[in-house]
Amino acid sequence: xxxxxxxxxxxxxxxxxxxxxxxxxxxxxxxxxxxxxxxxxxxxxxxxxxxxxxxxxxxxxxxxxxxxxxxxxxxxxxxxxxxxxxxxxxxxxxxxxxxxxxxxxxxxxxxxxxxxxxxxxxxxxxxxxxxxxxxxxxxxxxxxxxxxxxxxxxxxxxxxxxxxxxxxxxxx
Amino acid sequence: xxxxxxxxxxxxxxxxxxxxxxxxxxxxxxxxxxxxxxxxxxxxxxxxxxxxxxxxxxxxxxxxxxxxxxxxxxxxxxxxxxxxxxxxxxxxxxxxxxxxxxxxxxxxxxxxxxxxxxxxxxxxxxxxxxxxxxxxxxxxxxxxxxxxxxxxxxxxxxxxxxxxxxxxxxxxxxxxxxxxxxxxxxxxxxxxxxxxxxxxxxxxxxxxxxxxxxxxxxxxxxxxxxxxxxxxxxxxxxxxxxxxxxxxxxxxxxxxxxxxxxxxxxxxxxxxxxxxxxxxxxxxxxxxxxxxxxxxxxxxxxxxxxxxxxxxxxxxxxxxxxxxxxxxxxxxxxxxxxxxxxxxxxxxxxxxxxxxxxxxxxxxxxxxxxxxxxxxxxxxxxxxxxxxxxxxxxxxxxxxxxxxxxxxxxxxxxxxxxxxxxxxxxxxxxxxxxxxxxxxxxxxxxxxxxxxxxxxxxxxxxxxxxxxxxxxxxxxxxxxxxxxxxxxxxxxxxxxxxxx
Numbered sequence: 001x002x003x004x005x006x007x008x009x010x011x012x013x014x015x016x017x018x019x020x021x022x023x024x025x026x027x028x029x030x031x032x033x034x035x036x037x038x039x040x041x042x043x044x045x046x047x048x049x050x051x052x053x054x055x056x057x058x059x060x061x062x063x064x065x066x067x068x069x070x071x072x073x074x075x076x077x078x079x080x081x082x083x084x085x086x087x088x089x090x091x092x093x094x095x096x097x098x099x100x101x102x103x104x105x106x107x108x109x110x111x112x113x114x115x116x117x118x119x120x121x122x123x124x125x126x127x128x129x130x131x132x133x134x135x136x137x138x139x140x141x142x143x144x145x146x147x148x149x150x151x152x153x154x155x156x157x158x159x160x161x162x163x164x165x166x167x168x169x170x171x172x
Numbered sequence: 173x174x175x176x177x178x179x180x181x182x183x184x185x186x187x188x189x190x191x192x193x194x195x196x197x198x199x200x201x202x203x204x205x206x207x208x209x210x211x212x213x214x215x216x217x218x219x220x221x222x223x224x225x226x227x228x229x230x231x232x233x234x235x236x237x238x239x240x241x242x243x244x245x246x247x248x249x250x251x252x253x254x255x256x257x258x259x260x261x262x263x264x265x266x267x268x269x270x271x272x273x274x275x276x277x278x279x280x281x282x283x284x285x286x287x288x289x290x291x292x293x294x295x296x297x298x299x300x301x302x303x304x305x306x307x308x309x310x311x312x313x314x315x316x317x318x319x320x321x322x323x324x325x326x327x328x329x330x331x332x333x334x335x336x337x338x339x340x341x342x343x344x345x346x347x348x349x350x351x352x353x354x355x356x357x358x359x360x361x362x363x364x365x366x367x368x369x370x371x372x373x374x375x376x377x378x379x380x381x382x383x384x385x386x387x388x389x390x391x392x393x394x395x396x397x398x399x400x401x402x403x404x405x406x407x408x409x410x411x412x413x414x415x416x417x418x419x420x421x422x423x424x425x426x427x428x429x430x431x432x433x434x435x436x437x438x439x440x441x442x443x444x445x446x447x448x449x450x451x452x453x454x455x456x457x458x459x460x461x462x463x464x465x466x467x468x469x470x471x472x473x474x475x476x477x478x479x480x481x482x483x484x485x486x487x488x489x490x491x492x493x494x495x496x497x498x499x500x501x502x503x504x505x506x507x508x509x510x511x512x513x514x515x516x517x518x519x520x521x522x523x524x525x526x527x528x529x530x531x532x533x534x535x536x537x538x539x540x541x542x543x544x545x546x547x548x549x550x551x552x553x554x555x556x557x558x559x560x561x562x563x564x565x566x567x568x569x570x571x572x573x574x575x576x577x578x579x580x581x582x583x584x585x586x587x588x589x590x591x592x593x594x595x596x597x598x599x600x601x602x603x604x605x606x607x608x609x610x611x612x613x614x615x616x617x618x619x620x621x622x623x624x625x626x627x628x629x630x631x632x633x634x635x636x637x638x639x640x641x642x643x644x645x646x647x648x649x650x651x652x653x654x655x656x657x658x659x660x661x662x663x664x665x666x667x668x669x670x671x672x
Contacts, residue, residue, distance in 0.1 A: 014605050018341055025348055028363050035358045040630045042355035042362055045623040049351070053344045059337050093394070100393035101597065104386065108576075108589050120576065124569040130393045131565040143565075150570055158577055162217050165584045166577065 008071045012064030019057035026050035100130050115169025120151040180532025183228045184540055192229055193236040193537060197545050200240020201247070201552075207254040207385050207571055208578025210377060211241025215507035219514065227515040228533045234511050235537045238504050239291060242447060242487055243545055246283035246480055247556050251276060254385045254571060258376055258448035259483035261613055262455035264384065266468060266475025273471050277557045281415030282473045283480040284549040285422070286429055290481035291542035293430075294437045294488025298495075299535045303524070306496030309441050314628035315640045319649035320442065321622035324449060326653050327456035328611035329660030333469070336664045339611045342602065346615025347623075349374055356624045369587045376448065378579040378591035379616060383609055385575045386596020389568050391603060396565075415550065417473065425477045428458055436482030440489020446502030447486035449617045452610060454482030460659065488538065494519055495531055 029050055032043040107123035125147035132138050158164040183189060196218075203214035214237045222230030245260030250267035263283060270279035297305070312320075325343065332339020352363045353373025364370040432454040439450040458478035459468040468475050490501025491508075498520030500506035512519050512530075523531050549556075559567070579588040602609050633639030640646055 010605060014338070014607070021345075025363075032362050033360050035360055037358065039635065040357075040627040042358055042360035044627065046348070046351050046362060049344055049348050049619075053341065053348065056337055056341045056344065060341065063337065096393045096396070097390055097600070100390050101600075104389075104593055104596070108586070108593055111589065112586060116576075116580075120573055124573060127389065127393075127569040127572065128565045131389070131396050131568055132563075133396045133565075136563070136565075146566060147569070151573060154573055154577060158581075164213075164217070164577065164581050167580060167586060167589075 008068050009064070011067050012061060015057050015060030015062075015064045018053065018060060022050055022053035022057050026054065096130055100127070103127065103130070111167045111169070113169055115171055116166040117151045117155050118169060118171065119167075120154075121147045124150065176528045176532045177536070179529050180534075180536045183529060183533045184232060184536040186229075189229055189232050189537075190540075192233045193541050193544055194548070196233045196236025197240035197541060197548055200237040200242075201244035201545075201549065202240075203237075204241040204244025204260075205247040205256045206574045206578075207248050207252075207256050208377070208381050208575035209581075210257045210578065211238055211244075211259075212503045212507060213578065213581060214241050215504055215511075219507060219511055222511055223514055227517060228530050230515060231508070231511060231530055232533055232537045234508055235534055236541045238487060238508070239484075239538065239541045239545055241504070242483055243284070243287045243291075243480075243549065245483070246287065246476075247280065247559075248571070250279045250283060250476070251556065251559050252567065252571060253388055255380060258380050258617075259446075259451055259486070260479065261380060261384075261448070262451040262479035262610070263476055263483075265455065265479075265610065266470075266472055267479075269469065269471030270473070270476070271560065275416075275471070276560055277553065278416040278473065279476050280553055280556055281417050282421075282425075282476050284546060284553065285415050285417075286425070286477045286481045287484040287549075288542050288546040289429055290433050290436060290484035291487055291538065291545070293433045294440065294485040295535065295538040295542065296488075297437050298488040298491050298538065302492045302496045303521075305441055305492050306521075309443070309493050310497065311645065312442060313643075314625040314632060315643045315646040316649070317442070317444075318622060318625035318629050318640065319643075319646040319653070320445075321618050321625060323649045323653045323656065324453050324618045325614065325622060326656040326660065327453055328614055329656070329663075330456040330460045330465075331452070331608060331610035331614065333606075333608045334667070335606070336660065338607050342607050342609065343611035343615035346612040346617075347619030348615075349379070350616050350619045351623075356620065357627055369585070372583065372585070372587065374591050374616075375582045375588055376617065377582050378588040379595050380613065381575045381579060382592035382595025383599040383602075383612070385571060386592055387599030387603060389572060390596060390600045392564055392568060415553070421473060425474065428462075428474055428477050429481045431461070432458060432478040432481040433485040436485030437489040439482070440486030440501050441492045443493050443499050443501050444621060445618075446490065446504075447483040448502075449614070450486040450489075451479040451483040452614050452617070454478045456610075456614075460656075484542075491534065491538075495523055495534065496521060498523075 025046065029043045029046040032046065034041045034043060103123055103126040107119045111119040125143055128143035128147060129138060155166060159166055200211060200214055203209040204211055215234055218233060218237055222233055225233070242257060242259050245256035246263050246267065248254050248256040249260040249263035250271055253264050253268035255261045255264055267279045267283065270276060328339055328343035329336060352370060354360070354371055355362055361371060435454040435457060436450045439445050439453065440447065455475055455478045458474055459465045462468065462474060490505045493499040493501050494505045494509060498518065500509045509519055517523070517527055517530060575592060576589055579592045580586065582588045599609060629640055630637065641650065
């Protein structure tokens, strides 16, 4: 898995992924209804975009393939922090990314159910923990207070003072 | 004209009006500085409050909010790489790298001063040239708008960085994302997959906020655990002299500022484009014209100057069609138009005779407001720089919270919050695979404009594209487009040759 996204093959993979996206997009343009009322239809520009994207993705694939072939087997000089991240393995370095992203998705998904305050508090607490640098102590109590008070204050300010709508859940 | 200024001065220089301007600018700066909130939201929230006020004073408050809101975006753009408003997107490109170099205060000072200069110059243009410029703006039809949009899209090349192909892919991706929803002309559903939510399409604010804010949070999460020592980003706020930069640096930016101001004013005058595109276009033109384009993006004041001068210049520009023709130049002036309508004032050419007090109150509010903005932001400079000392584990979650509020507040729909999440993932992947984000933004903002006017033009010309070349104004922009493309291709060939 690590080898797939290394520097040598990254460019090639960018091209392949974009090719797939462009092909899917062009397929999607076939589903756009053509209207007889409008002479230049809604599918006109999407087809142009999709076509250009396909061409660019092919250029990218060619460029990526050439780069892959040209590169030698030696890995380039890496900075100490990059070496330690690689040693830790792909999944260990990807873990905080996946957890953060998962936390955000979870928080937004439950927002409709539990409301803005609770879902924001959960997300903020998680982020406080995840964003604390390695050298710093994790102050869970402070994070919890921060994560509860700030969304509450924001809720009060925007809902009751500024009359901005916020997602309401089963509590508030 | 002097008499008219005297009428306006009688309103603006009242103690209550000055207080309203100060409140408007402070609140505007807060809304502009917090990612997710925006000048448009600030005006939308204060619009009902102005109903109970005197008409002129209500408009004074709204204009002050506009100035503060556009200007405030630079604070978060420079300090956290998250633009407070769409008008400050390009400020991130060099503002944040300046902060990483320990020159955050300088970046803030440059942004504040050149925001003031941009507002001032465009206000003078507004005062003396608005009727004449409005007559030119009215000549812009589908052919001209398409030509302008096409020229703007070629700026993708200069924003592409090392790889032109990746830059163009990014730009096209932005154009493609903007096609989701209902087609602007025939209201045909595109890529909605039968979903009522997707029919709404993607809104600008959630897209930008997700692309910058959420991706920044994910990037930070990736690097946080591995950090073994503190980032030396603490800014010595006690020893900031003046605005944090020298007179020599100020004078070195005169042509950059003037050019960016003209670009911002011109784009502001054209309805439908606005400050969101002005700052990106001015930034890329500045980079193209620079003697050291390779330094852009590494942390030089030129990039901040171009972005901040143009976005504030767009304020004055956007007021030209509003006052002279009754056509709003951007979303914020649309709110101003709503404010005028609320008070029973019909915006348009008759305002200059029937509502002289309001017109000249707007002019004077722009002048007085820009000076007060400069003073207030100068006074807050140390406070803004102190934000850098707030640990990121507190700052970024709080920013994220406001991003959610702002995104949800766009259309009161959770879809916009999901848009933030999606674009956060896309922004993160862009970063990981060295795909530049600026062309994406340009494509997303300008793509729909180009499409709508191309289709309109083709329908008017009954499918004959050559008709586009019969309009002189359009031809000017087509020639500029051709020159821009030739320069970009030459640069790319030169880069490839050098690499080989």
